[in-house]
Every structure is written in structure tokens, then in C-alpha cells.
Amino acid sequence: MKISPKMKKALNDQVTLEASASNSYLAMASWCEVIGYQGAADYFYVQSDEERTHMLKIVHYLNDMGATASIPATKAPLSSYKSLEGLIKTALKNEQTVTKAIHKMVEITQKEKDHSTYAFLEWFVNEQVQEETKFETILQKFDLLGRDKLAIHEIDKILATDAASPETAA
Numbered sequence: 072m073k074i075s076p077k078m079k080k081a082l083n084d085q086v087t088l089e090a091s092a093s094n095s096y097l098a099m100a101s102w103c104e105v106i107g108y109q110g111a112a113d114y115f116y117v118q119s120d121e122e123r124t125h126m127l128k129i130v131h132y133l134n135d136m137g138a139t140a141s142i143p144a145t146k147a148p149l150s151s152y153k154s155l156e157g158l159i160k161t162a163l164k165n166e167q168t169v170t171k172a173i174h175k176m177v178e179i180t181q182k183e184k185d186h187s188t189y190a191f192l193e194w195f196v197n198e199q200v201q202e203e204t205k206f207e208t209i210l211q212k213f214d215l216l217g218r219d220k221l222a223i224h225e226i227d228k229i230l231a232t233d234a235a236s237p238e239t240a241a
């Protein structure tokens with residue numbers, strides 16, 4: 072069983088996207104830690120690790136299919152943010168970009184009748200629904216609780232709880 076050159080390129084591009092997401096969330100975590108949003112920092116350190124596992128899944132899949140993964144250099148992520156809300160909005164945008172890329176890959180598998188990659192990508196399709204919902208839910212909190220110091224402190228506490236049990240967050 073082999074994957075097409077087009078599919079291989081798309082999957083390798085996805086490795087880059089997941090690696091960039093991991094770096095970006097690491098930079099967000101670090102910024103939050105310095106500012107004093109410890110809950111958000113914990114949350115984004117966990118997110119960064121999650122993205123690395125996504126990247127690894129694709130690396131292993133490529134290698135298992137005899138296609139050889141390329142490990143990419145990534146652009147330095149943004150290192151400072153205007154606000155916690157702005158940071159979460161950037162995270163949601165990241166996820167929307169990733170979702171689009173995953174959906175594009177699914178379309179390629181359908182065109183090429185590549186059932187193996189189609190089945191492999193199913194997990195990512197579901198994961199993206201959760202990832203987007205997660206960040207949308209956090210953004211809603213700003214509308215519900217407000218944007219003053221006390222509200223942000225509350226949101227930071229919620230993120231600390233989510234970081235402690237990431238699979239039940241969202």
C-alpha cells in the first residue's frame with residue numbers, strides 16, 4: 072500500500088502545521104507564565120504537548136506507509152499578546168487553519184480513493200471539532216464574566232482546572 076506524492080506532501084505540510092501549533096502554544100504558555108496567568112500557562116503547556124503528539128501521529132503514519140516524514144523548521148511564533156482574550160482568539164484562528172487543512176486532506180483521500188489515509192484522518196477530523204469548541208467556550212467566558220481583573224482571574228482559574236484534566240475540558 073502506498074500513498075500518492077500529493078498525499079505525502081499534504082501530510083508533511085500537516086507535520087509543519089502541528090509543529091508550528093505546538094511552538095505557538097508553548098510561546099503562549101510562556102507569555103502567560105511571565106504575566107502571571109498561571110492557569111492559562113498550565114493550560115497552554117498542556118496544549119503544546121498535545122500538538123506535539125498530533126505531529127508525531129502523522130510522522131509515524133508517513134513512516135509506516137514508507138513515505139518518510141520530513142521534520143520541518145518552523146517560523147518563530149508570536150511571543151507577546153495584548154491580552155489573554157487576544158491570545159485565545161489567535162489560538163482559535165490557528166485551529167481553524169488546521170481544520171481547513173485536515174478537511175483538504177480528506178478531500179484528497181476521497182479523490183484518490185486512499186482509504187487508509189481517510190481512516191487515519193478520521194481521528195483528526197473529530198479532534199478538530201473538540202479543539203475549536205474548546206477555544207470558543209473559553210472566549211464565551213469573557214462575554215459571560217467580563218474583562219476586568221477579577222473576571223480574568225476567574226477565567227485563569229477555570230483554565231487551571233481544564234489543564235489538570237484536559238480530556239474533560241471543553
Ligand code: FEO
Nearest residue numbers: 089122125169202
Ligand atoms: Fe493539532 Fe490543535 O490541532
